[in-house]
Amino acid sequence: MAERYGGGGGSSNDPADILAGVMSVLQKRARGLGPIVVALILVVLALTGFYQVEPGEIAVLRTLGRETSRSEPGLHFRIPVVQTVDTVNTSEVRRIEVGFRGDENRPAEAQMITGDGNMVEAHMTVQYRVADPSKYLFRLADPEEVLRSASEVALRSVIGRTTIDDAITRGRGDVQQDTLETLQRLMDAYQSGISVSEVKLQSVDPPAEVKDAFHDVVRAREEKEKLINQARGYQEDVIPRARGEAERTIREAEGYKEQRMLMAKGDAHKFSSVHTEYQKAQKVTRRRMYLETMERVLGKVEQKTIVDGALAGSTVPILALGGPAGAARAVAATNGAAP
Amino acid sequence: MNRFTWIVLIAVGIWIGLDSFYVVQEGEQGIITKFGEYRYSFTDPGLKWKSPFADTVHRMQKRILTSDVPPAEYQTLDKNKLVADPVTRWRIVDPITFFKKVRDVSGAKARLDDIVNSELRRKIASHDFSDIIGGERDPLMDSVAQSARQQVKLFGIQLVDVRIKRADLSQEVEESVFQRMRAERDRIAKRYRSEGEEEAAKIRADTDKLKAILLAQAYEKAQELRGEGDAQSITIYANAYNKDPEFYSFTRTLEAYERGIDPKTHLVLSTSNDLLKFMASDD
Numbered sequence: 158m159a160e161r162y163g164g165g166g167g168s169s170n171d172p173a174d175i176l177a178g179v180m181s182v183l184q185k186r187a188r189g190l191g192p193i194v195v196a197l198i199l200v201v202l203a204l205t206g207f208y209q210v211e212p213g214e215i216a217v218l219r220t221l222g223r224e225t226s227r228s229e230p231g232l233h234f235r236i237p238v239v240q241t242v243d244t245v246n247t248s249e250v251r252r253i254e255v256g257f258r259g260d261e262n263r264p265a266e267a268q269m270i271t272g273d274g275n276m277v278e279a280h281m282t283v284q285y286r287v288a289d290p291s292k293y294l295f296r297l298a299d300p301e302e303v304l305r306s307a308s309e310v311a312l313r314s315v316i317g318r319t320t321i322d323d324a325i326t327r328g329r330g331d332v333q334q335d336t337l338e339t340l341q342r343l344m345d346a347y348q349s350g351i352s353v354s355e356v357k358l359q360s361v362d363p364p365a366e367v368k369d370a371f372h373d374v375v376r377a378r379e380e381k382e383k384l385i386n387q388a389r390g391y392q393e394d395v396i397p398r399a400r401g402e403a404e405r406t407i408r409e410a411e412g413y414k415e416q417r418m419l420m421a422k423g424d425a426h427k428f429s430s431v432h433t434e435y436q437k438a439q440k441v442t443r444r445r446m447y448l449e450t451m452e453r454v455l456g457k458v459e460q461k462t463i464v465d466g467a468l469a470g471s472t473v474p475i476l477a478l479g480g481p482a483g484a485a486r487a488v489a490a491t492n493g494a495a496p
Numbered sequence: 497m498n499r500f501t502w503i504v505l506i507a508v509g510i511w512i513g514l515d516s517f518y519v520v521q522e523g524e525q526g527i528i529t530k531f532g533e534y535r536y537s538f539t540d541p542g543l544k545w546k547s548p549f550a551d552t553v554h555r556m557q558k559r560i561l562t563s564d565v566p567p568a569e570y571q572t573l574d575k576n577k578l579v580a581d582p583v584t585r586w587r588i589v590d591p592i593t594f595f596k597k598v599r600d601v602s603g604a605k606a607r608l609d610d611i612v613n614s615e616l617r618r619k620i621a622s623h624d625f626s627d628i629i630g631g632e633r634d635p636l637m638d639s640v641a642q643s644a645r646q647q648v649k650l651f652g653i654q655l656v657d658v659r660i661k662r663a664d665l666s667q668e669v670e671e672s673v674f675q676r677m678r679a680e681r682d683r684i685a686k687r688y689r690s691e692g693e694e695e696a697a698k699i700r701a702d703t704d705k706l707k708a709i710l711l712a713q714a715y716e717k718a719q720e721l722r723g724e725g726d727a728q729s730i731t732i733y734a735n736a737y738n739k740d741p742e743f744y745s746f747t748r749t750l751e752a753y754e755r756g757i758d759p760k761t762h763l764v765l766s767t768s769n770d771l772l773k774f775m776a777s778d779d
Contacts, residue, residue: 222521223541270629295523298559310659317629366674370681377685381692388696392703399707403714410718414725421729425736450750466768
């Protein structure tokens with residue numbers, strides 16, 4: 158059957174084995190059974206020449222050590238001893254873990270220094286596949302192990318250029334992208350034949366020793382948001398009310414203005430109407446208005462004192478008007494009575 | 497000759513035949529020596545001929561190899577201690593030189609590691625810690641590789657690159673870094689909290705300001721409207737009453753009497769009053 162990669166090169170055509178085979182053939186031939194045995198051995202050898210390539214695999218065929226062809230999935234034949242086959246799965250996406258294995262954390266591997274001199278614990282997975290089987294098989298010793306250490310190199314190099322805040326929050330996508338590019342560049346330089354399809358940061362956390370301090374920052378940020386939201390709430394509450402109040406003030410003033418004008422117009426109309434009629438018979442109307450008004454006024458008043466006009470000039474009328482206040486009022490009335 | 501002799505002859509013939517060629521695999525190279533003396537190198541894969549028995553094949557790797565030294569402590573220019581784990585990729589490019597100078601891979605690794613380590617020590621000692629960790633890392637490692645490359649050339653080795661796999665702080669430095677990190681986080685947390693207060697105060701102040709302005713604007717507008725109302729009513733009154741100021745005065749006075757004199761008023765009237773003049777005489 159075909160020899161898988163990594164199994165060491167070139168043991169199937171060891172001269173000593175072949176020689177032993179030939180010797181035994183010769184011995185058997187001497188006993189007369191030779192032709193049958195030789196034929197049998199040839200058939201068995203021919204049968205071992207068939208090999209199968211599974212879907213997704215590519216077989217690299219070496220003839221006398223030199224790479225001569227590749228074969229796609231299916232049943233193929235090689236010349237035993239002379240040709241060697243290595244099959245490589247080129248479609249399977251493989252995965253390695255950096256900084257952890259399964260559920261287990263690997264602190265020494267995960268802990269690294271950021272560009273601003275802080276430390277983080279990063280867990281990363283790398284997905285890759287074999288893109289060039291020839292390079293993968295013949296150009297680089299132990300490509301898988303190289304990929305592992307190159308992944309660490311790439312991630313540490315990128316984190317080393319990133320600040321802790323970027324690494325933990327915003328810049329995560331950038332770190333992934335840069336790591337992928339750096340890693341691929343390294344793997345190309347090593348002629349690994351490996352194509353890195355994805356670099357994914359599972360987590361980038363501060364080390365356990367300082368976790369509390371980082372959580373406090375998160376809390377502080379939330380508190381900040383809360384304070385701001387409360388203030389916004391105050392704003393949302395106050396401003397519409399103030400607008401309403403302002404609107405009310407203006408409406409009231411508009412009402413006042415309208416009211417004043419209408420009242421003035423009303424008064425003016427009344428005056429105009431009365432004046433028009435008054436002009437037709439000025440003297441008698443004026444007298445009538447005066448008398449009618451006085452009649453109404455005097456009719457209302459409950460306490461009235463009438464003093465003879467002849468007395469007014471010579472004698473001070475002494476009246477019991479119920480106290481000095483009443484007297485003052487009476488004097489005022491007397492003096493101001495003339496129309 | 498008997499049959500046995502034939503068999504021996506054929507066997508020897510085959511043996512010689514088989515020993516006069518060798519197969520070089522992909523990813524292999526090597527040299528041929530004749531009784532210990534170097535004859536030639538081979539680097540291409542395939543079937544090759546050699547002198548049987550006299551020539552010996554020494555195979556070696558043509559693939560890129562790795563040398564991963566255990567981590568060691570280095571001192572930086574600013575006297576920080578750094579635990580670095582360099583990893584070196586290299587390959588054999590001159591099989592005979594390689595064979596003469598270091599013989600095999602493990603010998604090569606020992607020499608290579610010494611050279612890389614001393615170059616790394618030298619370069620790290622001339623750089624600050626932050627440079628080695630940060631942006632200067634790749635150029636630094638390139639220059640380490642460059643210097644080491646010249647030296648390992650003498651061993652028939654081509655150095656592909658040198659990278660720092662891990663660069664960690666020594667234990668005692670680590671604790672001080674953690675302390676600094678905690679202090680920095682405290683500072684950031686405080687900043688967030690006071691920023692929150694600041695923002696909130698700003699928003700509240702803005703709100704109060706806006707409210708005051710809104711109300712004042714409304715007051716301004718309202719007073720203007722009221723003034724307009726008063727002014728227009730004055731005009732209307734004036735226009736109307738100007739037709740006959742004397743009559744206005746008369747009617748308005750009468751109105752004032754009616755409003756101003758209530759039932760409780762005590763009126764003292766003289767008969768010389770115009771209204772009562774007929775009480776004194778009928779003139």
